[in-house]
Amino acid sequence: MENVKRTEISSIGEFGLIDRLTSNNLLLNTSSIKGIGDDAAVIKSEKHQVVTTDILVEGIHFDLVYTPLKHLGYKSVVVNLSDVYAMNALPKQILVSIAISNRFSVEAIEEIYDGIKLACEKYGVDLIGGDTTASNKGLIINVVAIGEQDIEKIVYRNKAKEGDILCVSGDLGGAYMGLTMLQREKQVYLNAPTADIKLEGNDYIVGRQLKPEARKDIIEYFAQENVVPTSMIDVSDGLSSELLHICRQSNVGCQLNEVEVPIANETYDKALEFHIDPINCALSGGEDYELLFTIDKKDLLKAQQHPDISIIGEILDVNLGVKLFTKGGNYHDIISLGWDGLKDEA
């Protein structure tokens, strides 16, 4: 962002900005009938639709000291697409609202939109609308994602049943350790702006935090293998919080096997370096955007065959509670320590 032209937003206004951001914005999905430029967008789906929205607030959800604007735009889309995939649906459209203070230039907003458009291309989603306005302070991004699926294939959180297999995609805790790293290096930088920032060798966990991906591939695998999970949720607040959502809404218990919880080597090593038990990164660290789901036993082999799906537990009768079976052979009640943007951290 050095030596680039700085155009003040106030010099072109809302309509000028929208024109500049949305020129060459093509609609690729047949369900996207009319995009930006009217009072509302128009869509038409033959299937059932899922709709989700997430608001990202500067200083709460992201820190621009270490978050590139393009990554921020990309991530703001991905976190919403992840919610669509967690319904076993395919995202087709997004709408983006941005409130910005005048400390941002037009070029800065274009960076955000470059990230938004990159996510749209990668996931085959159309940007069909939104809103752009001023804020007194800070940057706020609200994204809405709309997806579609046949009703019998839409997966809720409340249909897990005793005997089902608990699975998760990818690995957990990485985004949290990436955040921990970035926050430490920010402090180093703030304390001594000329100090070396040491992010080398941490590409994986930093990438998990700054540029997460949604598990489109897993949903495509389900379709290909004709698997419909009995319940599913995306891991945005931490494994324990998400597992409790499934168990409470399904009225079941669960045994989660610590030894099976997938944690990447880099996450594991970095956790130890920070004197954090790696399993706690997975249980309580948020923003991995993996899929936590349960499948009927008949689909076990299909889950096992996928290299990026881990079998991490079993659904039990509700009276058996929600337990972590530790490496040491003990049972612990799982309680929600996941990220809650509104709760006291104390």
Add this chain to the structure above:
Amino acid sequence: MENVKRTEISSIGEFGLIDRLTSNNLLLNTSSIKGIGDDAAVIKSEKHQVVTTDILVEGIHFDLVYTPLKHLGYKSVVVNLSDVYAMNALPKQILVSIAISNRFSVEAIEEIYDGIKLACEKYGVDLIGGDTTASNKGLIINVVAIGEQDIEKIVYRNKAKEGDILCVSGDLGGAYMGLTMLQREKQVYLNAPTADIKLEGNDYIVGRQLKPEARKDIIEYFAQENVVPTSMIDVSDGLSSELLHICRQSNVGCQLNEVEVPIANETYDKALEFHIDPINCALSGGEDYELLFTIDKKDLLKAQQHPDISIIGEILDVNLGVKLFTKGGNYHDIISLGWDGLKDEA
């Protein structure tokens, strides 16, 4: 808000807050399949759908010094429904994202939701989802509205044609004069907190600003009379700005007759008191949320028969420009001086 119980948001967290806000939230529309409580809401429409979103930022779009929280919740929904009606569609679902600082209590957020729910009841809309999170400062509300209509009845901005009649519902400029009043009385109050705040006798214009309504009735009249406007837009930024949107997108000119522009007596009198030309309130004042539309000449009688529709001009060839025909018999080019949240006011 005096002497009410104050519950800190941090004491119940995001999920506790969502539970408290959304208990007893019934889904009334058959197209609303699944509401709050999963990764995404589920809807199913046989018709085409319109989708719109607006973000309201404290200090930019509202001032809590004179905006009751319940009104704010109500208005944040109505401004989005207005966009749905402006497509000649009927709103069915909304999603609401709120970012709040901890200066707000749970009870304050409940006030906002009371207003949101009141608007849902009045307009027959289901609250199906959203997001609630913290902000460092201020209150931000993002609302998404989804409506439906047969594709051949959806009305865009770009199909006005030469010879069409230009119409507007209700009256214009009132919301702007209400805002002007409120801002003056705020200054009086800030300068001398014990001074009398004089809002009596200004109920209409203050109401237009604080508790606007969307013109559901006009859309119902169109359906009943089998009228499909050739173009339509809602008046959120001022008549001149909206008319220019229609004319530019339709590639037409227009004659707007000053004498026909509907301005309420209270708006008119208050404008003169503030030494503002009343027509400028209508042309440049925003937030009236009336519908500006064009109809084919064959539908003129139907428009004339409605007591709350004014015939205010005629669509002309593009080469004739977009002109105001003044009471004095002169023609003036109409330029956009409407509210633009991102442009310098200078």
